[in-house]
Structures are given as C-alpha cells and as structure tokens.
Amino acid sequence: MKSPTCDRYAHRQADRALILAQRLLETITHSPEIEEDMALSNLALDLIGQARTLYTYVDPADDGEDRLAYFRDAHEFLNPLLVEQPNGDFAGILVRQFLHDAFAVAYWDAMTTSTDATFAALAGKAVKETTYHLRHSRSWVIRLGDGTDESHRRVAAAVERLWPFTHELFEVDEVERELVATGIAVDPADLLPIWQETVHATLAEATLAVPTDGDRPSGGRVGLHSPEFDALIAELQVVARAHPGATW
C-alpha cells in the first residue's frame, strides 16, 4: 500500500513530465522546420506517457489521470520551475530540454532499482526514452553553441536565463527523505555529479561557459509557480473544463 508521501512524490515526477510536454506542444507548427516539429512532439508524447503512468498510479480510477491533469488548479501542480519556463526562442526550448534531460536520464537510470514496482517498471521504459531525448537536445545545444555568432549568442543567453532553475532539481525535502529511506526514491544529491558531468562536457563542446551559481529560485515542487504558469494551465485544461467528459 503506498503512502500519501509516495503519492506526492509521484505527483512531482508526473507534473514535471506533463508540464514540460505542454511547453513543447506550444511549439507545434512553429518549429523552424517540419522535421523539428515532429522531433519535439515525439519528446512530448514520451513525457505524457510517463506522466500518465504515474497519474494512474496515484488514482487508478477510470477518470483518475484526466482528473489529475485537467481538474487540479495551478497551485496543486508540483513540477520544478525549470520545466514551466516560457519557451522564448528555439535555443531556449532546446536548452531547457537539455538541462532537464541530463537530469532525467540520471534520475530514471537510478530509479530502475526503486523498491516501488511501478516506479521501477516505468524507469526501465523512461530511461530509454530520455536517453534519446538527451541525445537530441544535447546535439542541438552543441550545434547552436558551436554554430553562428547569432546561434551562439542565443543559446548562451538561454543557458544564463535557465541556469538558476536547475538547482531546484536537486533539492531534498521531507518527501524525498522519507522515500529515500525506504528505497522508493533516489537521493537527488547522488544525481548531481552525473548531471554536472553531462552538462559541463556538453557546454564545453558547445563552446559555452558554465554559468556561475547565483539565484536559486525554488517552490515549484510545493505548488508555488511563476506568474506565467496560470496561462499554461489554462491552455492545458480549457477543452476538458469546457466539455467535461467529452470523448472523440
């Protein structure tokens, strides 16, 4: 029997995936090339699949996952702030994705040995999906960083803008502490060196500087979100709320 703490933890991971997917889906038909539209929507579909597994785990009722995705209010979402950051330009989309993916690969890889069967099974699938995501986002960061003057300038600005939000990915509070003790969750502190190795190597190859640590905005994982978050949630939920129970 899983605990309320485990539910809260599952919410955080599911919301991280869903909100990032929603931001990616905003780009559909706006990517510079139709091939990249396809690539980004494929990433989003994988993320939505990960979120669905965890929403269903939290609430196995038939309408459980829809209720959790479409009928919670903004302050009930527990995703880290990084994934809700507005897209900005194409460099911003791919840098956000890269900083997230470097975390997600380390995270799901470690979660394959979770003592929770649902998390362990999901991790086995998600580690393959996110390894591809990282391959795609990483190659774009290098391509843009080591590209033209303009692409370098844009990707460098995106790294500076998004860097402060990466710290929250590795925060530990009572939710993690309780679940790490029982082997359900991984200790985020163990993931930090892996993340740093990926990120530092990639930024070096992209001829980009590693930003100095400064601000550490936080709060997403307890439901405190940035001002733009309400609009994201409104767009995510508008159809489901306007036509409750609709099917097609």
Add this chain to the structure above:
Amino acid sequence: MSESDWPLWEVFVRAKRGVSHVHAGTVHAPDSELALQNARDLFTRRAEGVSIWVVRSSDVTASDPADAGSLFEPAIDKTFRHPSDFELPDEVAHM
C-alpha cells in the same frame, strides 16, 4: 510552407535483421547527425526498423529517365536470367 533551408537526405531503413536497408523517403537536416534523428522520428515511430542509413541526396548519382530504354529494356527478353525453374524452399524468405 516555405522551402527548407536545410539540405535533403535520403533515408534507408532495415526492417529487421537479415533483410536489406530499403529506401523509405527523405528528410531535411543541417547535418548527418540530425538527419539520422529526424529519420528516426519520421520513419521508425511505429517500430518499423532496427537500423537507419542516411545519405545526402546530392551524393546520389541517379540514372536519367531518358536513358531507360537503353539501360533496362535489353534485359526484358532474357528470361534465362530468371531462376524461374528452381523451387524455392519455404524457409528462404525475402527473395
């Protein structure tokens, strides 16, 4: 839809071990690495393949359709080149 700024790549997909790569279509991409990723997303999204090749379209030398008569028609009446008198065992697939 504007013309792509990216060059065109020919995509070949191997459906499973033991069969050849078959031309699947084309993608646009700025380099071979992204061509492979784009091909993966467009042509193997329903688990159609186990291997992908991409080749710059400009690197393909193609026969001229106007030469079809001299290139291909001389083979039409040479039926002795077909293994039509052999019985193929059922185990031999993909001939």
